[in-house]
Amino acid sequence: MNVVVCVKQIPDPAVPGELTSDNRLKRDGAKAILDESDSYGVEMALQLVDKAGSGEVILVSMAPNGEVSGLRQALAMGAARAILISDDALAGADALTTSKVIAKAVERAGGVDLVLAATESSDGYTGTVPAQVAELLGWPSLTFAKHVEIADGKVTIQRQTENGYDVVAASLPAVVSVTAGVVEPRYPSFKGIMAAKSKPLDQVTAADLGLNSISAGQSIVSVDAAPARQAGEKVEDDGTAFERIVTYLEELKVI
Amino acid sequence: MYEWSEEHKMIRDAVRQFIEAEVRPLRDELEFGDTPPYDVIRSFYRTFGMDQMARDSFSRRIKRDKEVEAGTAAPLEGREAAGNNAGMTLIPIIELCRCSPGLVTAMGVSTGLGAGTIMSRGTVRQKERWALDLLTFEKVGAWAITEPDSGSDAFGRMQSTARRDGDEYLLNGSKTFITNGPYADTTVFICKLDEGNPPSERKILSFVLDKGMDGFEQTKPMRKMGMHSSPTGMLFLSDVRVGKDRLLGETEDVPYREGAKQAFSIERVGVAAMALGIVDRCLELSIAYAKECVRFGKPIGEHQLIQDKLARMEMARFNLENMVFRSIEKAAVGVGLELAEASVMKLYSARAAMEVALEAVQLHGGNGYMAEYEVEQLARDAKVLQIYAGTDEIQISQIARSLLS
Numbered sequence A: 001m002n003v004v005v006c007v008k009q010i011p012d013p014a015v016p017g018e019l020t021s022d023n024r025l026k027r028d029g030a031k032a033i034l035d036e037s038d039s040y041g042v043e044m045a046l047q048l049v050d051k052a053g054s055g056e057v058i059l060v061s062m063a064p065n066g067e068v069s070g071l072r073q074a075l076a077m078g079a080a081r082a083i084l085i086s087d088d089a090l091a092g093a094d095a096l097t098t099s100k101v102i103a104k105a106v107e108r109a110g111g112v113d114l115v116l117a118a119t120e121s122s123d124g125y126t127g128t129v130p131a132q133v134a135e136l137l138g139w140p141s142l143t144f145a146k147h148v149e150i151a152d153g154k155v156t157i158q159r160q161t162e163n164g165y166d167v168v169a170a171s172l173p174a175v176v177s178v179t180a181g182v183v184e185p186r187y188p189s190f191k192g193i194m195a196a197k198s199k200p201l202d203q204v205t206a207a208d209l210g211l212n213s214i215s216a217g218q219s220i221v222s223v224d225a226a227p228a229r230q231a232g233e234k235v236e237d238d239g240t241a242f243e244r245i246v247t248y249l250e251e252l253k254v255i
Numbered sequence B: 001m002y003e004w005s006e007e008h009k010m011i012r013d014a015v016r017q018f019i020e021a022e023v024r025p026l027r028d029e030l031e032f033g034d035t036p037p038y039d040v041i042r043s044f045y046r047t048f049g050m051d052q053m054a055r056d057s058f059s060r061r062i063k064r065d066k067e068v069e070a071g072t073a074a075p076l077e078g079r080e081a082a083g084n085n086a087g088m089t090l091i092p093i094i095e096l097c098r099c100s101p102g103l104v105t106a107m108g109v110s111t112g113l114g115a116g117t118i119m120s121r122g123t124v125r126q127k128e129r130w131a132l133d134l135l136t137f138e139k140v141g142a143w144a145i146t147e148p149d150s151g152s153d154a155f156g157r158m159q160s161t162a163r164r165d166g167d168e169y170l171l172n173g174s175k176t177f178i179t180n181g182p183y184a185d186t187t188v189f190i191c192k193l194d195e196g197n198p199p200s201e202r203k204i205l206s207f208v209l210d211k212g213m214d215g216f217e218q219t220k221p222m223r224k225m226g227m228h229s230s231p232t233g234m235l236f237l238s239d240v241r242v243g244k245d246r247l248l249g250e251t252e253d254v255p256y257r258e259g260a261k262q263a264f265s266i267e268r269v270g271v272a273a274m275a276l277g278i279v280d281r282c283l284e285l286s287i288a289y290a291k292e293c294v295r296f297g298k299p300i301g302e303h304q305l306i307q308d309k310l311a312r313m314e315m316a317r318f319n320l321e322n323m324v325f326r327s328i329e330k331a332a333v334g335v336g337l338e339l340a341e342a343s344v345m346k347l348y349s350a351r352a353a354m355e356v357a358l359e360a361v362q363l364h365g366g367n368g369y370m371a372e373y374e375v376e377q378l379a380r381d382a383k384v385l386q387i388y389a390g391t392d393e394i395q396i397s398q399i400a401r402s403l404l405s
Ligand SMILES: Cc1cc2nc3c(=O)[nH]c(=O)nc-3n(C[C@H](O)[C@H](O)[C@H](O)COP(=O)(O)OP(=O)(O)OC[C@H]3O[C@@H](n4cnc5c(N)ncnc54)[C@H](O)[C@@H]3O)c2cc1C
Pocket: B109, B143, B144, B145, B146, B148, B150, B151, B152, B153, B176, B177, B178, B179, B180, B227, B232, B384, B387, B388, B389, B390, B391, B392, B393, B394, B397
């Protein structure tokens, strides 16, 4: 069983970001990290391949400047190899362009049974890539999985809903987006860390994947700071504050 | 080597993340309660695959040992013997000491001194019987040389004895300040062979004891100033009967002192890494506090006397890091540290850690004296670096002896 995990290498959120003149995040110089929401997919994939008893976990990542720091983290966790698409022509790529690149990379990986992705990235938040990749590959798309199982050529997931979950199944190959709760990501072992550097890393351009006409497709017009949070309501406790709090929670329909 | 490699940084980041998530939340229990450290250490070992790595390298060593015994291979030397993983050993020490130096004491004594002694002096059979479980941290080890009336003069004033009794030995004596003493499954007990000759002429022997043997008492943890996450106790032996299978090397003719020197060097490098962890954390906390605590109209970091403290802390951190780099580099090329060089490192490290930690308390004012602020604990912990693994005074005399010889 071969599983591709889409992993995004994002700017370290702990480091204050800076914008370029065309409103994009400055990428050079700053170290990228593995998007935490992708570490769940990596863990899930490792567990599935382990359970299947054969096959490998292959990472696919599109990132500028030949960035590998985040990939190394996922390789250290135990993935077997990685395909990195790094190409100046892809600067500013929108979600659809990204999906086209990833779909091609999945084909390049070869013999893939399952593609895992996070429901959305922690920096872009479009949340559309997994479904687009599925469509481009012509594979079923299953989303918001909080539990994934493979048996008899089928993938069955528990799809997180507001009130609980739906059980959804599809034939393989398929694309599944997983939520943060799906599994607890492991820490990389020291041995894994030492081995990560020598694992195969296939660095390609869009043209290598057969994608020749790339249009950026979008431009960022302006960037505004998020509005400051409104001041909350202060309740002085005269012994009856709990009543006010209970009413408030009832209004929110949380109790 | 002048900076950490990419791999080193990945190890550091992963370990730091683990410590913040799994260890720091237990700090109160470990440092102010009586929770033994072993479960935390075991989970650390398992999480990072250190137990499996220990198992793998153990089986390689044993295979080689057997070949050496059979005369088909030569013992490992230099680079091969030292291994290329010094960084991988030292980074966890540094990182754990940023939180709980006692964990490193408990861990280092069990694997470094306990298992280390068995691995360097034991027979293959003894290594398989006791060392492997200590190296993987499945079991806890202790190493007992210090006695109530010996201390720095460990060999000279040692009173513990082994007396032959038929094919067996009877062991007697008391040991004190023994790390992991209260809980150890496996204890290396160092004593003198009493053949009725004067104590100064007696051979030094070491034996392996199991918890619960007849006549072997392990006391409860002693109350102490710092390193609360490292249990320390006394051991009492009265006529503990052991066979030759428990005598390390299974012969009376392995001179103890020679092998001990190498163990001392390794221990002293470990202390440099411990000091680096303590200093690094003290500096980090001090910088944050110097920025946020405002007195006389400005953050205290803008007062020159506070700046002097920060600059000195950074100087110590810088020197310690370079010492650690030096020992990693030496291990990588297979050059061991001379005992005097290790003493220089140990003396500097222990003093630097103590000075920095006390200055960090000072910089934090009254808060620094309160348990809630970590520097209080680190300052208490740092003190022991000047006492164990050879006191400052002993390091000084060793350095001077080597300079004057
Ligand atoms: C927390 C902790 C854990 C320990 N763990 C272990 C352990 O696991 N196993 C073990 O065997 N031991 C252990 N020890 C013991 C430790 O190694 C000894 O405390 C240390 O060797 C010093 O011996 P001492 O305490 O008897 O001091 P002493 O030797 O009595 O020294 C008293 C003072 O005299 C000074 N002094 C001694 N000789 C000289 C000299 N020649 N010249 C100048 N000054 C001198 C010393 O430096 C010191 O200042 C531990 C100690 C502590 C505190």
